[in-house]
Amino acid sequence: MVVDKKEARDDDEKVTDLLFGALADPTRRDIFRRAREGRLSVSALAREYPISLAAVQKHVAVLERAELVSKHRVGRESIVRAESDALQRAHTALDRLELEWRGRIERIDRILDDDKGDS
């Protein structure tokens, strides 16, 4: 795999924005801190804060997009778990492979489109 520096940089910037955006909010920082201390359910979280269940779910979704936590179903409960360092790193590396191949697929698609223009 050859590193495309520009694309990798843009990708890192996106990830950095997501990370900082996710942790810019005190409630989300608190949720993430609790998740690191142990698994916790979304409904238990909702009881902790003076906000609606939907609002808690929104916060969890933001943390999920930043790949800081993941959500799992256990019975009827939705459990939030902090991603381990190793998992976060695997996410980052696999995201980079995804970006690299998305670029290639787009270029292939354009070449195949050009074929049609010629015929």
Next chain:
Amino acid sequence: MPVTDVNKDLDALTMTMTAEFDADADRVWELWSDPRQLERWWGPPAAPATFVDHDLSPGSRAAYFMTDPEGKKYHGWWQIEEVEPPRRLRFEDGFADDEGKPREDLPTTVATVTIAETDGTTTMSIESKFGSREGMEQVIEMGMDQGMTEALGQIDALLAADPS
């Protein structure tokens, strides 16, 4: 968008991407088998690839370099493992030094390409797998820019700053 599915396996360290093209399988295979066509898409526009050696037969090695806007060349190689035109290609992809000699100390990925045609539409799936967890870590270190490293390092500081 031709990409129809992306799947990542965090344990197996694989990224699998599926794409659909409005072309037949032979045409899609040509994009791999003809080095001049391969050069049009393997490298990004800012660093196009040039294939110096390109023999798609099991056991052979392909060699290429990518040239960035400043003229710096990044060398790479493929070790061809399986070839089944126009359906399947499997190769290891790694870095090389300035003379094109493979660098054993740098990480590799293995790509498995599967091509299947149904009624004139071709589905291509690529599974890209890190050779090892250490290799994956190296890729992160090599590509990660300052901002990202700092962001990850600041998570603990951010959390510690809150009154508990």
